[in-house]
Amino acid sequence: MTDLYLCPAGWELYDKWDTLCRNNVxxxxxxxxxTAENDAWTAYQxxxxxxxxxxxxxxR
Numbered sequence: 001m002t003d004l005y006l007c008p009a010g011w012e013l014y015d016k017w018d019t020l021c022r023n024n025v026x027x028x029x030x031x032x033x034x035t036a037e038n039d040a041w042t043a044y045q046x047x048x049x050x051x052x053x054x055x056x057x058x059x060r
Contacts, residue, residue, distance in 0.1 A: 007053035013044040
C-alpha cells in the first residue's frame with residue numbers, strides 16, 4: 001500500500017471517494033453511483049494538482 005501525504009482537505013476528498021467505492025464492493029454501481037464516484041475522484045485529483053501541501057507527496 002502506498003502512503004499518502006495529503007492536507008486535511010485532501011484527506012476529506014479522498015475519504016469521500018473511498019467511502020463511495022467501498023459501498024459498491026459487492027455489486028456493479030448504478031449509473032448514479034458511478035457518476036458520484038467519478039465526480040469524487042475528479043474533485044480529489046483536481047485538489048491534489050493545485051494544493052501546495054499535497055504537492056509535497058513523494059509519489060508524485
